[in-house]
Amino acid sequence: MRTAQHPATRHWRHALAPGGLPLAGHALLMGRKPLQFLASLPAHGDLVELRLGPRPVFLPCHPELVQQVLVNARIYDTGGPVKEKAKPILGNGLITSDWADHRRQRRLVQPAFQAARIAKYAEVMEEACAAESTAWSARRPIDVSHEMLALTARVTARALFSTDMAPHAVAEIQHCLPIVVEGAYRQAIDPTGLLARLPLAANRRFDDALRRLNQLIDRMIDDYKAADDGDRGDVLSALFAAQDDETGGTMSDQEIHDQVMTLLLAGIETTASALTWTWFLLGRNPRAEAALHAEVDEVLGGRAPVYADVPRLAHTQRVFSEALRLFPPAWLFTRTTTEATELGGRRLPPASDVLISPYVMHRDPALFPDPESFDPDRWLPERAKDVARNSYLPFGGGSRKCIGDVFGMTEATLALAAIAGRWRMRPIPGTKIRPRPQMSLTAGPLRMIPEPR
Numbered sequence: 001m002r003t004a005q006h007p008a009t010r011h012w013r014h015a016l017a018p019g020g021l022p023l024a025g026h027a028l029l030m031g032r033k034p035l036q037f038l039a040s041l042p043a044h045g046d047l048v049e050l051r052l053g054p055r056p057v058f059l060p061c062h063p064e065l066v067q068q069v070l071v072n073a074r075i076y077d078t079g080g081p082v083k084e085k086a087k088p089i090l091g092n093g094l095i096t097s098d099w100a101d102h103r104r105q106r107r108l109v110q111p112a113f114q115a116a117r118i119a120k121y122a123e124v125m126e127e128a129c130a131a132e133s134t135a136w137s138a139r140r141p142i143d144v145s146h147e148m149l150a151l152t153a154r155v156t157a158r159a160l161f162s163t164d165m166a167p168h169a170v171a172e173i174q175h176c177l178p179i180v181v182e183g184a185y186r187q188a189i190d191p192t193g194l195l196a197r198l199p200l201a202a203n204r205r206f207d208d209a210l211r212r213l214n215q216l217i218d219r220m221i222d223d224y225k226a227a228d229d230g231d232r233g234d235v236l237s238a239l240f241a242a243q244d245d246e247t248g249g250t251m252s253d254q255e256i257h258d259q260v261m262t263l264l265l266a267g268i269e270t271t272a273s274a275l276t277w278t279w280f281l282l283g284r285n286p287r288a289e290a291a292l293h294a295e296v297d298e299v300l301g302g303r304a305p306v307y308a309d310v311p312r313l314a315h316t317q318r319v320f321s322e323a324l325r326l327f328p329p330a331w332l333f334t335r336t337t338t339e340a341t342e343l344g345g346r347r348l349p350p351a352s353d354v355l356i357s358p359y360v361m362h363r364d365p366a367l368f369p370d371p372e373s374f375d376p377d378r379w380l381p382e383r384a385k386d387v388a389r390n391s392y393l394p395f396g397g398g399s400r401k402c403i404g405d406v407f408g409m410t411e412a413t414l415a416l417a418a419i420a421g422r423w424r425m426r427p428i429p430g431t432k433i434r435p436r437p438q439m440s441l442t443a444g445p446l447r448m449i450p451e452p453r
């Protein structure tokens with residue numbers, strides 16, 4: 001295990017990642033097998049330099065260096081080519097805004113995620129999870145990815161807009177969101193920026209889906225303003241009510257629009273991917289699955305779970321935490337330096353790109369013993385205290401830490417308990433599954449057979 005030393009007294013190991021080519025650098029390795037390539041890098045140094053084309057980018061592999069990047073949000077600001085390409089889609093919301101504006105935005109959006117409001121959103125979660133768990137037929141295979149995406153889309157849409165229009169919104173979001181997420185990723189990884197301008201069917205589908213999502217959000221905002229019926233307990237009401245303590249300012253309709261789009265894109269596929277991986281891992285680990293069933297039976301005694309059960313569903317939460325360790329949906333995110341700085345004794349010029357990869361940290365044997373094994377019990381309090389500080393970051397850290405972390409954990413715990421209370425999810429022998437490192441670390445289609453318990 002790595003030992004904690006004061007950063008100033010530590011001798012940090014720097015390295016250039018092996019395998020670079022003269023012009024492309026490591027772009028081909030990153031393009032072909034990003035997970036394997038990135039996960040091999042901590043063995044070379046605490047701070048590893050890669051070349052993506054001519055551009056140097058830096059990957060901190062040691063938790064203390066990752067932490068320095070995450071907490072110094074003014075110097076390590078949001079940025080990089082991926083964020084630039086996301087702006088036409090996300091506008092200027094929490095993910096795309098720069099440091100100074102982000103602080104203001106976060107003050108305004110945070111009240112929508114206070115504990116009392118999560119309790120209200122949990123009613124939507126309870127209902128949607130119960131409906132999902134009763135909709136399946138015994139022994140008829142389902143695509144778990146598809147089902148989990150439908151579930152998280154329904155939960156998020158109805159937590160955002162609790163109006164009569166919600167059923168229409170759910171259907172629109174379920175249709176449009178996967179197309180937008182896929183298209184956004186294709187554009188993000190296109191180094192030429194030309195792909196989006198070609199007259200391709202995929203581009204037309206993307207433009208259409210994005211237009212429909214934008215229209216939907218505008219209609220919801222208009223509807224809310226026309227009804228003028230105060231706090232409906234949903235996210236949209238909280239965004240309209242938000243007032244900045246420091247300046248007294250509120251959000252314009254356009255700002256609310258951008259926050260809603262950001263929440264849809266950040267909150268649905270992430271949670272759905274993590275839930276899909278959880279069912280996949282449980283299907284291969286009968287002991288963890290049996291412990292889940294035992295806990296759910298003991299806590300719920302056959303009824304559907306409610307918000308008040310969440311604290312008692314401790315093993316269920318450990319199962320989800322362990323799935324987030326092995327397959328963190330936000331497997332890679334970026335920062336760009338706003339001025340010259342030093343990281344681990346290495347000088348970084350202004351506008352340097354820094355990669356943060358929870359996947360790399362979570363699979364490092366120096367941080368997590370036997371990192372490839374699915375072991376929910378590593379999160380038992382007596383064992384979790386030995387996990388190196390700042391090495392587990394499925395929700396990121398610092399001032400840009402996921403605003404939906406409690407929302408996502410609550411939703412996932414209720415979904416796992418509701419489904420595990422009724423079904424055993426049996427894997428289909430021979431099913432091959434390969435992590436797809438795209439916008440989220442998704443599993444692709446995953447067919448499993450629900451068996452009544």
Ligand code: HEM
Nearest residue numbers: 094266267270271329330333394395396400402403404408
């Ligand atoms: C298991 C589910 C989730 C995972 C693994 C996850 C992961 C993350 C991570 C790692 C970040 C930080 C990215 C960075 O620093 O650049 C982030 C940010 C964010 N997430 Fe999540 N997220 C999840 C669920 C959600 C949900 C349910 C919502 C909303 C309903 C949400 C909304 C956001 C937003 C708005 C941000 C930007 C926050 C900011 O910059 O202030 N996420 N998420």
